[in-house]
Amino acid sequence: MTADKAAADRQHKARTAKHKEAVDKRIAAANVDKGLLLVVTGNGKGKSSSAFGMVARTLGYGQKAAVFQFIKGKAEVGERAYFARDPNMRWERCGEGFTWETQDRDRDIAAARAGWEKAKEALSDPSVHLVVLDELTYLVTYRYLSLEEIMPAIEARPAMQHVVITGRAAHDALIEAADTVSAIRDVKHAFRAGIRAQQGIDL
Amino acid sequence: MTADKAAADRQHKARTAKHKEAVDKRIAAANVDKGLLLVVTGNGKGKSSSAFGMVARTLGYGQKAAVFQFIKGKAEVGERAYFARDPNMRWERCGEGFTWETQDRDRDIAAARAGWEKAKEALSDPSVHLVVLDELTYLVTYRYLSLEEIMPAIEARPAMQHVVITGRAAHDALIEAADTVSAIRDVKHAFRAGIRAQQGIDL
Numbered sequence: 005m006t007a008d009k010a011a012a013d014r015q016h017k018a019r020t021a022k023h024k025e026a027v028d029k030r031i032a033a034a035n036v037d038k039g040l041l042l043v044v045t046g047n048g049k050g051k052s053s054s055a056f057g058m059v060a061r062t063l064g065y066g067q068k069a070a071v072f073q074f075i076k077g078k079a080e081v082g083e084r085a086y087f088a089r090d091p092n093m094r095w096e097r098c099g100e101g102f103t104w105e106t107q108d109r110d111r112d113i114a115a116a117r118a119g120w121e122k123a124k125e126a127l128s129d130p131s132v133h134l135v136v137l138d139e140l141t142y143l144v145t146y147r148y149l150s151l152e153e154i155m156p157a158i159e160a161r162p163a164m165q166h167v168v169i170t171g172r173a174a175h176d177a178l179i180e181a182a183d184t185v186s187a188i189r190d191v192k193h194a195f196r197a198g199i200r201a202q203q204g205i206d207l
Numbered sequence: 208m209t210a211d212k213a214a215a216d217r218q219h220k221a222r223t224a225k226h227k228e229a230v231d232k233r234i235a236a237a238n239v240d241k242g243l244l245l246v247v248t249g250n251g252k253g254k255s256s257s258a259f260g261m262v263a264r265t266l267g268y269g270q271k272a273a274v275f276q277f278i279k280g281k282a283e284v285g286e287r288a289y290f291a292r293d294p295n296m297r298w299e300r301c302g303e304g305f306t307w308e309t310q311d312r313d314r315d316i317a318a319a320r321a322g323w324e325k326a327k328e329a330l331s332d333p334s335v336h337l338v339v340l341d342e343l344t345y346l347v348t349y350r351y352l353s354l355e356e357i358m359p360a361i362e363a364r365p366a367m368q369h370v371v372i373t374g375r376a377a378h379d380a381l382i383e384a385a386d387t388v389s390a391i392r393d394v395k396h397a398f399r400a401g402i403r404a405q406q407g408i409d410l
Contacts, residue, residue, distance in 0.1 A: 021307070035403055042252070044253055048390065050391070053257040056256075056259070057259030060260075060263055061289070061410070062285060065407060081264065082264030082265060103219075103226075104230055105227065107220045107224055134407050184396050189392060192386070193387050194241075198239050199237055200237040203265075203268055204272075205337075
């Protein structure tokens with residue numbers, strides 16, 4: 005080893021040790037455990053996928069997870085096929101598709117309300133570690149459900165239960181109430197280049 | 208039903224039917240199938256989770272997936288525990304932690320290179336439907352691997368293989384080459400409110 009290389013290595017070690025000290029201090033300062041409310045919003049790809057990744061994490065610890073899909077239609081999709089096998093998984097498809105698919109506002113509202121009643125069960129069950137309210141934001145935007153119905157159930161949930169809400173244009177009240185908020189920006193999307201939804205990626 | 212309600216319903220139906228026509232036209236125009244390169248970047252929470260959601264989708268169709276974790280340490284985490292059981296899953300932990308954890312640049316580089324050699328195998332195997340290069344962006348940023356090594360292997364991969372690259376500050380060349388790019392903005396994070404990483408959510 006040259007003297008230069010040895011000096012560079014020492015410098016790297018000193019710099020990273022200092023960084024580690026700062027990181028460790030921040031980690032030590034964060035010592036609270038609590039059930040989180042996460043909101044994953046924005047127009048970019050990855051909102052539901054991200055929630056499903058957290059489902060995998062939860063099931064990986066042998067804990068229970070519940071997913072309520074408020075908009076997606078009845079089509080069988082990969083993630084449901086995969087997770088539904090797990091005895092710790094509850095998977096409910098509550099919606100029948102986007103407004104322009106169903107073209108029937110009354111039916112959409114009825115489906116949303118029926119779904120929400122099921123979600124409320126999970127939100128009051130301390131044995132459920134993670135509740136995913138997939139595409140719930142649209143129900144607020146379309147006024148199928150009011151924040152006055154949604155927020156109290158979320159706030160009154162078991163102390164260690166995590167909730168993930170996904171969907172575009174999350175209402176300010178959801179963002180305000182959340183512990184963690186990620187906004188996914190659509191920088192580029194294959195669909196706009198004429199590529200259709202791909203198995204394993206989009207469905 | 209009142210006349211007003213009936214008129215509103217007709218209007219809703221007409222408006223959503225028109226929207227459906229526009230959406231269906233765009234969907235019909237997107238008729239290409241191809242293996243996608245996705246980049247999920249930005250400072251917000253959800254990059255790796257999003258990739259793991261796509262892993263679930265892929266395995267749900269009975270297809271093969273491979274994950275290469277370039278930075279994360281040796282700690283057992285929920286998603287690995289969950290997916291590793293699946294015979295269609297290959298899960299490789301290539302890194303030993305962030306630079307400030309290892310404090311040894313030579314060891315980090317060696318781990319990155321060894322991991323990349325394994326990833327190249329998956330990138331040349333047409334039976335693998337999805338390859339996740341988790342936190343690969345840091346390897347480029349730290350100059351552990353060069354784009355001249357990475358890009359040709361990605362570009363020469365099987366035509367229907369999807370690749371997801373995650374990590375902060377993705378290099379312009381990765382964004383340029385990608386079909387879909389999502390940038391996750393950190394609007395709010397529980398960690399800054401003193402809440403530590405939570406099982407099922409962050410690990």
